[in-house]
Amino acid sequence: MSSDKIPGYTYGTAEIPDAPISMDEFERLQQTVLFDEDDEEYLQMAGDVLEDQIDDVLDVWYGFVADHDFLVYYFANGEGNPDEEYLDRVRERFGQWIRDTCETPYDEDWLNYQFEIGRRHTREKKNEVDDADAVDHIDMRYLVAFIYPITATIREFLADSDHSDADVDAMYHAWFKSIVLQVTLWSYPYVPDENW
Numbered sequence: 524m525s526s527d528k529i530p531g532y533t534y535g536t537a538e539i540p541d542a543p544i545s546m547d548e549f550e551r552l553q554q555t556v557l558f559d560e561d562d563e564e565y566l567q568m569a570g571d572v573l574e575d576q577i578d579d580v581l582d583v584w585y586g587f588v589a590d591h592d593f594l595v596y597y598f599a600n601g602e603g604n605p606d607e608e609y610l611d612r613v614r615e616r617f618g619q620w621i622r623d624t625c626e627t628p629y630d631e632d633w634l635n636y637q638f639e640i641g642r643r644h645t646r647e648k649k650n651e652v653d654d655a656d657a658v659d660h661i662d663m664r665y666l667v668a669f670i671y672p673i674t675a676t677i678r679e680f681l682a683d684s685d686h687s688d689a690d691v692d693a694m695y696h697a698w699f700k701s702i703v704l705q706v707t708l709w710s711y712p713y714v715p716d717e718n719w
């Protein structure tokens with residue numbers, strides 16, 4: 524989805540370069556995490572469940588970051604204090620990302636933007652869209668390790684609905700697969716081409 528109201532959110536715009544992999548290669552990656560049409564449907568269901576809870580989800584994730592100085596560090600300004608403006612701007616895009624994660628099927632615009640999100644976590648582009656003065660790179664080990672909290676914490680929000688336990692479970696697994704898929708794509712700028 525494209526939205527020009529969110530600062531720095533450039534999904535689907537001409538500014539975003541084409542992905543370095545084809546849709547066929549992307550399809551193989553989807554198969555590798557067992558992501559199929561059912562997952563697409565369950566993510567759409569998850570999108571409906573999460574829509575009114577996005578701020579609460581973000582409160583949990585931002586609270587988790589705030590509780591750990593070594594994570595806040597990536598959002599700190601030149602004086603070492605949390606850069607509230609940077610945090611707020613990223614938060615808006617994070618909220619939109621929840622919607623984009625649930626808005627399936629994933630097309631070329633979605634794939635292209637994954638590589639942009641990857642770049643924005645690295646020296647290639649971190650701080651740029653928000654003109655922030657923070658450290659210029661997020662170490663990859665934290666990106667990978669974040670898969671767990673970003674996945675585990677979503678379950679209670681998915682369960683806060685009228686859906687059956689089986690549906691909640693299916694939404695949860697679809698979400699988990701999508702996060703693994705996305706972080707895999709985001710690892711691209713961290714790894715030499717011939718190893719990726």
Ligand code: HEM
Pocket residue numbers: 531532533588594595597598613616617620640643644648649650651652653655661665666667669670673702706
């Ligand atoms: C940006 C998600 C890991 C810090 C973003 C954005 C999203 C996101 C959706 C905004 C993308 C956009 O610009 O449209 C995630 C997810 C992660 C993850 C799902 C892991 C599963 C981390 C970690 C840190 C971090 C470990 C470090 C504490 C940041 C920062 C930005 C950002 C500082 C702003 C980058 C910029 O300057 O443009 N992240 N992130 N992220 N994330 Fe992450």
